[in-house]
Amino acid sequence: MVDVAKFEKQLLARKKELEQRLQGIEHDLDEPMSKDVEDRATEREGDEVLESMGNVGLDELEAINAALERVKKGTFGECVSCGEPVSEARLETVPTATLCRNCM
Numbered sequence: 039m040v041d042v043a044k045f046e047k048q049l050l051a052r053k054k055e056l057e058q059r060l061q062g063i064e065h066d067l068d069e070p071m072s073k074d075v076e077d078r079a080t081e082r083e084g085d086e087v088l089e090s091m092g093n094v095g096l097d098e099l100e101a102i103n104a105a106l107e108r109v110k111k112g113t114f115g116e117c118v119s120c121g122e123p124v125s126e127a128r129l130e131t132v133p134t135a136t137l138c139r140n141c142m
């Protein structure tokens with residue numbers, strides 16, 4: 039049996055961290071563009087980086103929410119494909135893992 043509570047705590051901590059980071063990104067994106075054209079180009083580039091970072095964060099957040107949902111249902115740590123337990127070592131590395139080694 040995997041220590042679900044331990045992973046749930048990890049997932050919740052990571053979720054909080056991501057949400058804070060994403061809020062920070064949104065805040066940065068809302069800042070008015072500078073009037074200087076050259077600055078504007080640089081800023082736009084920066085915004086694109088921030089946006090793609092935001093997308094990565096959102097994907098991870100989604101995976102974390104799905105994992106927390108499985109914690110609630112009591113299926114956390116089970117492979118969503120074959121139902122076999124996902125190894126604890128794998129969950130240590132990727133707490134949001136949904137597939138066991140055989141199904142990857």
Ligand SMILES: [Zn+2]
Nearest residue numbers: 117120138141
């Ligand atoms: Zn499997």
